Amino acid sequence: MANIHQVAKYAGVSVATVSRVLNDQGTVTAKTRIKVEDAIKELNYEPSMLGRNLRNSESRILLILIPTISNPFYSEIIKGIETAALKHNYNILLCETDSNPERENIYFDLVRKKMADGIISMDPAVNMETLMKLAEHHSIIQCSEYALDSGIPYVTIDNEDAAYRAVKHLIRIGHEKIALINSDEKFLYARQRKLGYQKALRENGIEVQDNYMFHTQELGFDQGRQAMRKILDLDDRPTAVFTVSDLLAIGALKEIHQHGLLVPNDIAIVGFDKIDFSNMTHPTLTTIAQPMYQMGTIAANMLIDKIKGNEVDSIVLDHELIIRESTSG
Amino acid sequence: MANIHQVAKYAGVSVATVSRVLNDQGTVTAKTRIKVEDAIKELNYEPSMLGRNLRNSESRILLILIPTISNPFYSEIIKGIETAALKHNYNILLCETDSNPERENIYFDLVRKKMADGIISMDPAVNMETLMKLAEHHSIIQCSEYALDSGIPYVTIDNEDAAYRAVKHLIRIGHEKIALINSDEKFLYARQRKLGYQKALRENGIEVQDNYMFHTQELGFDQGRQAMRKILDLDDRPTAVFTVSDLLAIGALKEIHQHGLLVPNDIAIVGFDKIDFSNMTHPTLTTIAQPMYQMGTIAANMLIDKIKGNEVDSIVLDHELIIRESTSG
DNA sequence: ATCGTTCTTGTAATCGTTTACAAAAACATC
DNA sequence: GATGTTTTTGTAAACGATTACAAGAACGAT
Numbered sequence: 128m129a130n131i132h133q134v135a136k137y138a139g140v141s142v143a144t145v146s147r148v149l150n151d152q153g154t155v156t157a158k159t160r161i162k163v164e165d166a167i168k169e170l171n172y173e174p175s176m177l178g179r180n181l182r183n184s185e186s187r188i189l190l191i192l193i194p195t196i197s198n199p200f201y202s203e204i205i206k207g208i209e210t211a212a213l214k215h216n217y218n219i220l221l222c223e224t225d226s227n228p229e230r231e232n233i234y235f236d237l238v239r240k241k242m243a244d245g246i247i248s249m250d251p252a253v254n255m256e257t258l259m260k261l262a263e264h265h266s267i268i269q270c271s272e273y274a275l276d277s278g279i280p281y282v283t284i285d286n287e288d289a290a291y292r293a294v295k296h297l298i299r300i301g302h303e304k305i306a307l308i309n310s311d312e313k314f315l316y317a318r319q320r321k322l323g324y325q326k327a328l329r330e331n332g333i334e335v336q337d338n339y340m341f342h343t344q345e346l347g348f349d350q351g352r353q354a355m356r357k358i359l360d361l362d363d364r365p366t367a368v369f370t371v372s373d374l375l376a377i378g379a380l381k382e383i384h385q386h387g388l389l390v391p392n393d394i395a396i397v398g399f400d401k402i403d404f405s406n407m408t409h410p411t412l413t414t415i416a417q418p419m420y421q422m423g424t425i426a427a428n429m430l431i432d433k434i435k436g437n438e439v440d441s442i443v444l445d446h447e448l449i450i451r452e453s454t455s456g
Numbered sequence: 457m458a459n460i461h462q463v464a465k466y467a468g469v470s471v472a473t474v475s476r477v478l479n480d481q482g483t484v485t486a487k488t489r490i491k492v493e494d495a496i497k498e499l500n501y502e503p504s505m506l507g508r509n510l511r512n513s514e515s516r517i518l519l520i521l522i523p524t525i526s527n528p529f530y531s532e533i534i535k536g537i538e539t540a541a542l543k544h545n546y547n548i549l550l551c552e553t554d555s556n557p558e559r560e561n562i563y564f565d566l567v568r569k570k571m572a573d574g575i576i577s578m579d580p581a582v583n584m585e586t587l588m589k590l591a592e593h594h595s596i597i598q599c600s601e602y603a604l605d606s607g608i609p610y611v612t613i614d615n616e617d618a619a620y621r622a623v624k625h626l627i628r629i630g631h632e633k634i635a636l637i638n639s640d641e642k643f644l645y646a647r648q649r650k651l652g653y654q655k656a657l658r659e660n661g662i663e664v665q666d667n668y669m670f671h672t673q674e675l676g677f678d679q680g681r682q683a684m685r686k687i688l689d690l691d692d693r694p695t696a697v698f699t700v701s702d703l704l705a706i707g708a709l710k711e712i713h714q715h716g717l718l719v720p721n722d723i724a725i726v727g728f729d730k731i732d733f734s735n736m737t738h739p740t741l742t743t744i745a746q747p748m749y750q751m752g753t754i755a756a757n758m759l760i761d762k763i764k765g766n767e768v769d770s771i772v773l774d775h776e777l778i779i780r781e782s783t784s785g
Numbered sequence: 786a787t788c789g790t791t792c793t794t795g796t797a798a799t800c801g802t803t804t805a806c807a808a809a810a811a812c813a814t815c
Numbered sequence: 816g817a818t819g820t821t822t823t824t825g826t827a828a829a830c831g832a833t834t835a836c837a838a839g840a841a842c843g844a845t
Binding site for chain 1: 457502503504505506507509510513515516517525526528531532534535538542547548549550551552559562565566568569570571593677706707709710713732733735736737738
């Protein structure tokens with residue numbers, strides 16, 4: 128493979144001139160530009176990002192920290208990030224932490240070692256202390272899940288209000304016994320959504336019952352099933368369930384079917400996220416739509432801005448209640 | 457941020473010695489090693505991958521080419537790739553082509569420009585000519601979808617046999633009118649699976665009917681619905697459907713339900729891939745299990761081997777028929 | 786004390802770019 | 816043609832690591 132010196136020699140110019148042609152900057156006569164371009168073609172030259180990156184002290188890579196790629200919620204965000212990144216000539220390094228601190232550290236090291244120019248963190252289980260320390264010298268954006276007092280800019284939705292609206296919808300269509308399948312309350316979004324759930328109940332004179340609130344370790348299908356199983360075992364069985372993720376909802380749905388009950392007639396369900404699959408189940412899921420793609424593009428643009436050295440402000444995006452079959456009884 | 461020279465100065469040694477400590481090679485006295493390690497700690501030094509990569513002419517990045525991250529089939533493979541890559545100190549650059557040649561080219565450029573050390577291509581729609589040309593000078597592995605005569609090593613399953621077994625299962629449980637929802641036959645796997653479908657029919661004295669075979673542009677839910685709609689419109693309606701992806705199958709399932717019919721009683725369905733969601737539907741999907749995670753790890757190991765300059769052989773992995781509710785009538 | 790070995794360290798080139806600065810060329814003006 | 820101004824090009828120093836090779840230190844044997 129040819130390098131810039133060989134191109135310069137072949138074209139009979141200096142490396143500086145070749146570089147100028149390459150980057151379309153500085154002034155180059157048409158005649159020399161053509162000489163250089165010919166040489167580039169002739170030698171099949173491709174400029175090495177390794178040299179360029181070293182010289183520019185950048186990697187043009189953004190690190191995306193997610194707990195797992197299996198949750199479609201994240202894939203949709205990633206799409207947004209990728210498109211925005213590409214537009215600015217950045218590429219994305221995918222990092223699944225599996226909420227494993229060891230992996231997390233490997234990935235943090237990548238930005239410490241300049242292999243990445245910044246981080247978009249979407250892992251609720253991320254080690255906040257480390258992240259904050261890292262943020263002192265590196266560009267970081269929080270996406271979806273965040274710590275308010277970290278001083279790290281974030282893009283997210285109003286979780287409390289979203290949950291409030293979801294539960295209010297259930298109340299409006301006549302439900303009073305409404306269960307909550309939440310995730311671990313060590314996560315901010317879990318606490319916020321619980322608040323929304325409680326607020327909706329209280330506002331409508333419905334007592335908040337502790338035995339109607341369940342917690343799961345993860346946001347998956349299996350956890351949804353298990354939680355639903357417990358709910359079905361309750362003496363005073365709820366007529367509706369609000370879950371904090373579509374995957375949980377789909378698990379709950381499955382469990383309800385397995386018990387020979389019908390959704391929404393016997394039990395209504397509301398999910399959260401509006402992943403593609405929420406529209407593929409039978410019945411289709413009522414859910415809260417998060418603007419995932421947009422969250423991705425915005426997060427990426429914020430990060431790139433931050434890398435450039437600009438100040439960036441946190442953003443709260445709109446959500447929307449999508450009413451579908453699982454509550455239309 | 458400190459660099460190696462500052463560390464050397466602080467420790468009172470040469471950069472060579474620091475480098476030796478960093479990489480645990482060459483000989484260093486215990487005494488000087490400690491001096492260097494102290495300096496590293498004191499200055500908060502982190503070796504820059506940019507310098508190292510340039511010197512070593514490598515990026516330690518593997519490029520993963522997929523059509524879309526939304527299909528869980530790919531996410532599972534990616535998990536395998538990531539784990540294997542990490543074990544060898546490589547990282548993965550995620551590249552969604554959306555089967556868009558322009559995007560593809562952007563990503564190909566990354567390896568031309570040494571931003572990536574190799575490619576794992578999983579995009580059936582990849583431009584084979586370009587890929588083959590690229591393979592002359594770069595390390596490439598095909599995963600799942602492949603071109604046999606490309607000379608590029610691949611890891612995959614026996615698609616024909618898998619389809620054959622799926623359809624034979626349908627025949628065994630009494631079906632004779634079996635439709636096929638296939639994807640575009642420009643893809644090798646589509647042609648192979650069709651062969652398997654036909655072989656199973658012929659072997660059992662069932663005529664292969666052209667009007668029972670359908671093609672879709674993509675492997676998604678919507679395409680599955682549309683194809684199923686056409687099938688339901690047939691005069692002589694099939695009693696079973698074999699689809700070449702779980703997403704297609706889930707779409708078909710939805711459409712059947714919408715028409716007030718039951719699976720498997722009215723129509724049985726077999727999918728392909730065994731994505732997580734195939735177990736979440738109601739009824740659960742009979743499907744062909746591809747060892748996706750394993751395919752990922754193997755592909756990654758093959759690629760890393762190839763990058764090292766070793767010869768690597770293509771591999772055909774085992775598949776398995778998973779019988780579930782959608783055919784257990 | 787001298788020599789030969791072995792072990793440890795240092796010097797300086799290298800990887801492939803970009804860019805500040807200097808130098809040369811081109812042009813306009815008188 | 817001499818001079819000044821502008822435009823175009825070239826020289827050489829970064830960026831931050833690794834590594835041949837050379838040199839120096841340490842050590843035992845004589």
